[in-house]
Amino acid sequence: MxxxxxxxxxxxxxxxxxxxxxxxxxxxxxxxxxxxxxxDISDRYHxxxxxxxxxxxxxxxxxxxxxxxxxxxxxxMQQEIPIYAYDRYAFIHDVAVAADFRRQGVATKLVExxxxxxxxxxxxxxxxxxxxxxxxxxxxFSRLGFRTTYHEMVLPMVPGxxxxxx
Ligand SMILES: CC(C)(COP(=O)(O)OP(=O)(O)OC[C@H]1O[C@@H](n2cnc3c(N)ncnc32)[C@H](O)[C@@H]1OP(=O)(O)O)[C@@H](O)C(=O)NCCC(=O)NCCS
Numbered sequence: 001m002x003x004x005x006x007x008x009x010x011x012x013x014x015x016x017x018x019x020x021x022x023x024x025x026x027x028x029x030x031x032x033x034x035x036x037x038x039x040d041i042s043d044r045y046h047x048x049x050x051x052x053x054x055x056x057x058x059x060x061x062x063x064x065x066x067x068x069x070x071x072x073x074x075x076x077m078q079q080e081i082p083i084y085a086y087d088r089y090a091f092i093h094d095v096a097v098a099a100d101f102r103r104q105g106v107a108t109k110l111v112e113x114x115x116x117x118x119x120x121x122x123x124x125x126x127x128x129x130x131x132x133x134x135x136x137x138x139x140x141f142s143r144l145g146f147r148t149t150y151h152e153m154v155l156p157m158v159p160g161x162x163x164x165x166x
Contacts, residue, residue, distance in 0.1 A: 001065055001101065002065060002066075003063045003064065003065050003070060003071070003101070003106055003109065004063070004065075005061055005062070005063050005064075005109050005110060005113045006061065006062060007059070007060065007061055007062075008049070008053065008060040008061055008062045008072065009053075010050065012062045012069050012072075013050055013060075014046070015068075015069035016049060016060065016062060016069060016072040017045040017046055017049065019096040019097075019098065020045060020074065020094045020096055021041065021045070022096050023094055023095075023096050024037055024041065024094075025037070026134070027131055027134075030131055030133045030134075031154075033154070034154055049074070052076075057076055057077040058074075058075070058077075059073070059074070059075045059076070059114060060072070060073070060074050061073050061075075061114065063101070063106045063109065063110055065101065070097065070100075070106060071095075071096065071097040071098065071101060071106040071107065071109075071110055072094070072095070072096060072110070073092060073095040073110040073111070073113070073114055074092070074093045075090055075091060075092045075114045075117070075126075076090070076091055076093065077089075077090055077091075077121055077123065078127075086123070086124055086125070088121075088122075088123050089123050089124075089125045089126070089127055090114065090117070090118035090121060090123050090125070090126045090127070091126070091127050091128065092111070092114055092126065092127070093128075095107055095110055095111065095128075095137075108140075108144060111141075114126060126146075128141065129152065132151070
């Protein structure tokens, strides 16, 4: 199936939000404490994307099959704290592919599009967070050459329960 990757335009934003909500709902189902969504997430996503669509530090890209958005990615340049030998890095916030277009290399093409944009932006690394429970995403990114660095660890705040060695 023919899939073209390009920068997102205003007309693509609603479909992009729908795709990204798939990822967010998947995360919320893993553990609501960490990923619970706001009721108006859809509007917030719309505002966030449309407000940054034309900014040079942001990249919103779509995978198009004809006029249908079958995949999307959101990435941005981030500032690092001033102790490392570099100032900025590129970060993928969301990537998602429609269920009927998976395992056909669409995510691979989207990540490659971001990689090229990151290189042109002069940074030496592209980062992302993949949930531990999301084995398909972890498999995808390992396959593309990403290396695991941190493991995020979350301690729920339970009144009356101290931090203790178990
Ligand atoms: C994860 C996701 C983006 C992958 O998209 P995709 O277009 O199917 O990925 P690709 O076709 O480019 O896959 C490339 C390789 O990644 C690995 N991979 C992708 N999906 C996989 C899966 N479900 N299980 C195991 N490995 C997988 C495979 O090695 C695959 O190569 P192969 O098909 O030759 O075996 C897609 O499944 C998705 O949208 N999931 C829901 C949203 C999500 O979890 N996003 C990631 C958030 S961090």
